[in-house]
Amino acid sequence: MALETTELRPLGKSIKRKEDARLVRGQGRFLDDIKLPRMLYLALVRSPYAHARIVGIDTARARALPGVHLVLTGEDLAKLNLAWMPTLAGDKQMVLATDKVLFQYQEVAAVIADTRALAEDGAALVEVTYDPLPVVVDPRRALEPDAPVLRDDREQRDNHIFHWEVGERAATDEALRASAVVVKESIRMPRVHPAPVEPCGCIADYDGAMGKLTWYVTSQAPHAHRTVLAMVAGLPEHKIHVISPDVGGGFGNKVPVFPGYVAAIVGSISLGRPVKWVETRTENLTSTNFARDYFMDVELGADDKGRVTALKVTTVADHGAFDAAADPTKYPAGLFSIVTGSYDFPTAFAEVDAAYTNKAPGGIAYRCSFRVTEASFLIERAMNSLALKLGVDPADLRFQNFIGSDRFPYDSPLGWTYDSGNYAATLNRALDMIDYRALRQEQAERRARGEFMGIGISTFTEIVGAGPSQSFDILGIKMFDSCEIRVHPTGKVIARLGTRHQGQGHETTFAQIIAEELGLSTEDVLVEEGDTDTAPYGLGTYASRSTPTAGGAAALAARRVRDKGRKIAAHLLEVSDDEVEWDGQRFYAAGAPEHAVSMAEVSLAAYTNLPAGMEPGLEATFYYDPPNLTFPNGAYVAVVDIDKGTGEAKVRRFVAVDDCGTVINPMVVEGQIHGGLTEGFAIAFMQEIAFDEDGNCLAPNFTEYLVPTAVEAPKWETDRTVTPSPHHPIGAKGVGESPNVGSPAAFANAVMDALSPLGVTNLDIPLFPWKIWEVLRQHGVTE
């Protein structure tokens, strides 16, 4: 029995989610739930070495195993010109290695067999002989002149990928020299992994008779994947049908194209049968995309009154063996230039140098709008160090340096135009909720007793909703998004969008936008995403872009429908078009509100009783090219107590006040905040994809790569301020990533605040208990 969810004027209401009707019954249709007739399974052979020459690959025993249908190697793919594939970052990546491997767990061969188990059996029988080579795991070492050159395929004889810079170097250096105070820190954001609970996978189903490939795939961006596939495999785009079924979490992990996908497609075309590949958790954590891995040196200047004067950031970025970052083309370091954050810097400069290492390729925007997490972490950590150096309260320092609410739209020194914000109001709300002044008093008392309690603040500004076509594209494709709305004769709506949700609730929230615009209930609107044969073209769901782009398209497509509806209403009401008013639910004749027709009546008329000369039907499509990005922001406050016996930083309280403009569904927004904060907590305290000096991955499963359970996860206290985006059709901003972007600095600042009496200003995250304990031990204050 479906629960009641019908409600008119649904925008801004906590409507229960439509998609849950199937998900709470276990009736979601995830990739691995799909079983096609005659389907085969693919398993990959992976390298145990991080860097090695391949001396030979012997596939004879695997081929001889009953039930094995095909064994693919790089040589086989080379004959099809598919041994390498392009990455979204404009680099190329090996699909199956030919002459050497560049990271541990790299794909070397593929085995296709009757069952998953037989494919694994076959993979174990492929014998590969390796000759190990020197390994480089640190990107700073990779950029030294005498470092081994990893990529033989490039003409460039070093490991440097790109240099990117923004801002005014000379002016920034000068301003720093003239500053009364300069703080310097080396801030590291370690390699982490999105690790959705559903791993990546696909089924390739090639129909040789029709020349059509149906490709079921765990995809956050089905249209982009289809276009990439058309380019890589040379298949005509209209004969590639990408279906992204229910997706069990993405967080950026399901944006790129992986070697296993290409191998499955080649297998299906070769064998004329469907081929499924689903990665194991180990394959997920070791090969399909990491995030972060930024080494950032910051200099932050201030005058003698504590006003910020200049910001300079120098970064070395580890991109692994292949540059498979998923950034917009013109932004190789993503939107890192948001690094001046919420503060009014007169001048700034940032640069990033990226390097190849013997580690898995990436890095993707993990719950982050392209390197925004790195930038926010950096500026929020640096502001904390500045407060410590000046001996001022970190909240007061922020109030003093915020971009004032009267300054919007605000042009940042690194080139962005912030749309809206009221940073002081947002921080004030957070400080009130947590009773900040009382906490500071308590802290003073505890410090006097030798206890280590810390309060950390993060007042971040995000940049999301990529993006305006004049500057945002991926592989040349502009980053607009789209919505098509069809209203059927009885007033029921099917809406399709170019995005693909993975838990964000689009089936409900986009229905709320459309229902609001058309005077319907969400029950009247069915939202469909993820099928490239039916949905209009769009670049997908990541980087908090769905609401800023496709959400805008949904509102504007609905308004197009309503505009036509108004003309039909005029005909039904027997008045002229300009005498028709809309009250949010009905059209009525001006001055006679009782003389009204509903959208359902108008819909029926669109098929049965049209004004003379009008084209029948009631539908609209809108491709929305946003005029600017949106700039959600928030104020987070964390309180920690450090256990002097174990070094554990226990999170006592965490208050998150977010401002994402107009809220479509408060329940969904709060859920996103809870989830993102929990991921941010993990990044601050327990997660790192670390490597030993031989390039062995030290976190290849969930027993080493820790995901917080309900026991570790703190309890979140949330609220919001609402400063609508002036340029978005309904005033909304993206929000899914704010908590993951903003929270790591709040946790780290809280720990540094706790340890500041010991003179500590910076420790690398993740802040494992042993790291904190070691600091306490050095100062002789352990218990």
Add this chain to the structure above:
Amino acid sequence: MLISVTVNGQERTADVEPRTLLCYLVRDELSLTGTHVGCDTTSCGACTVLLDGVPVKSCTVLAVQVDGQELMTVEGLEQAGDLHPLQKGFWESHGLQCGFCTPGMLMTTYALLERNPDPTEDEIRRAISGNLCRCTGYQNIVKAVQYAAPLVREKREAAREVAR
């Protein structure tokens, strides 16, 4: 190897390899795809099912081990078109987002309420600590169980009344 098992009240038989894991028996042989596989290392709990009423991670049980036993999966929760209070609770409390971990969470919390009909928040959090969720941060999952607990108790009372 031929095995026989009662699944959600129905007798089923299947011919399985000795190495087949219970999760693949459930998903591939019995076509009950609500049980998900997320990690292969007994860490994530997405594959949790009830074996004779006890939650087990079905990626770490061999199919042959369940011969002659009783299984309950997420598909067994809804009775005659009436969602189980936990299913209603997860829906009402926004206790799920992507929905991939949800079936495992439901089975674990079903067993919790069977043995402890009025759990505290800490008891709920401890009970689900073998089930990983990347979307919700668990807070609304706790609420979902708190929503369901009194309804389960009422149902049980009502059943007792009928029995009397």
